[in-house]
Amino acid sequence: MKELPVIQVLCCRPGEATMAPEAAAGLALTFKALGDPTRVAIVNRLAAGECCVCDLTEAFDLSQPTVSHHLKLLRDAGLVESERRGTWSYYRLIPEAIARLRAALA
Amino acid sequence: MKELPVIQVLCCRPGEATMAPEAAAGLALTFKALGDPTRVAIVNRLAAGECCVCDLTEAFDLSQPTVSHHLKLLRDAGLVESERRGTWSYYRLIPEAIARLRAALA
DNA sequence: CCGCTATATTGATGTGCGTCAATGAAGGAG
DNA sequence: CTCCTTCATTGACGCACATCAATATAGCGG
Numbered sequence: 490m491k492e493l494p495v496i497q498v499l500c501c502r503p504g505e506a507t508m509a510p511e512a513a514a515g516l517a518l519t520f521k522a523l524g525d526p527t528r529v530a531i532v533n534r535l536a537a538g539e540c541c542v543c544d545l546t547e548a549f550d551l552s553q554p555t556v557s558h559h560l561k562l563l564r565d566a567g568l569v570e571s572e573r574r575g576t577w578s579y580y581r582l583i584p585e586a587i588a589r590l591r592a593a594l595a
Numbered sequence: 596m597k598e599l600p601v602i603q604v605l606c607c608r609p610g611e612a613t614m615a616p617e618a619a620a621g622l623a624l625t626f627k628a629l630g631d632p633t634r635v636a637i638v639n640r641l642a643a644g645e646c647c648v649c650d651l652t653e654a655f656d657l658s659q660p661t662v663s664h665h666l667k668l669l670r671d672a673g674l675v676e677s678e679r680r681g682t683w684s685y686y687r688l689i690p691e692a693i694a695r696l697r698a699a700l701a
Numbered sequence: 702c703c704g705c706t707a708t709a710t711t712g713a714t715g716t717g718c719g720t721c722a723a724t725g726a727a728g729g730a731g
Numbered sequence: 732c733t734c735c736t737t738c739a740t741t742g743a744c745g746c747a748c749a750t751c752a753a754t755a756t757a758g759c760g761g
Contacts, residue, residue: 702761703760703761704760704761705758705759705760705761706758706759706760707756707758707759708755708756708757709754709755709756709757710753710755710756711752711755712752712753713750713751713752713753714749714750714751715748715749715750716747716748716749717746717748717749718745718746718747718748719744719745719746719747720744720745720746721742721743721744722741722742722743723740723741723742723743724739724741724742725738725739725741726738726739726740727736727737727738727739728735728736728737728738729734729735729736729737730733730734730735730736731732731733731734
């Protein structure tokens with residue numbers, strides 16, 4: 490690493506268009522929220538329309554606290570939002586968040 | 596959940612266009628690989644062109660084994676590929692993998 | 702007010718992950 | 732062959748996470 494032939498130095502482009510560390514950290518947080526099969530399935534389910542917690546609990550064969558936990562993570566990541574209607578809490582996808590992710594992969 | 600008014604049942608679309616569990620698991624693996632700030636930064640760096648490990652080690656202020664570990668995870672996730680040229684190992688992005696991810700977010 | 706249901710939170714537990722130091726494997730220079 | 736450099740692997744450590752049981756909170760119906 491100390492002394493490299495010129496051709497090696499050139500191929501590595503040390504200071505070219507690097508993303509800001511905070512941007513990388515923020516992106517990583519969103520990706521991490523999607524880094525679990527259950528949460529991917531939840532997002533996929535919500536992509537078909539809003540849904541209440543009880544149906545997700547029934548659909549994924551997980552305990553209700555576990556589903557609530559995943560939904561909280563997705564909400565903290567800004568991927569979903571929730572609204573209380575009577576006894577039920579309805580969760581729905583935030584399309585802009587998905588669009589932002591897709592844009593980051595361009 | 597046992598007895599719901601009809602309007603609540605309808606809004607939840609229980610069996611509509613759900614993704615296969617294996618597909619969700621596979622997607623989650625890829626997202627998980629991107630769920631770390633260092634790996635996002637590495638991918639961003641590789642997006643500017645292939646790079647050898649020593650430059651990444653220098654760029655991210657991490658130990659060489661740690662960088663190698665992250666690169667292995669990215670390779671296992673199918674996001675990058677490596678090629679040995681002499682003493683150096685060069686890593687580069689697999690554009691199709693990124694495209695696949697972006698397609699999953701459509 | 703009193704139950705009943707849906708959801709959220711807490712605590713506990715086992716597993717996985719990010720990191721580094723130490724070591725190993727592979728290739729170039731002499 | 733011998734040293735040096737690059738990279739990969741192993742082992743260990745601390746922390747984070749996925750999960751559940753138990754409990755708390757909130758809203759509805761009587």
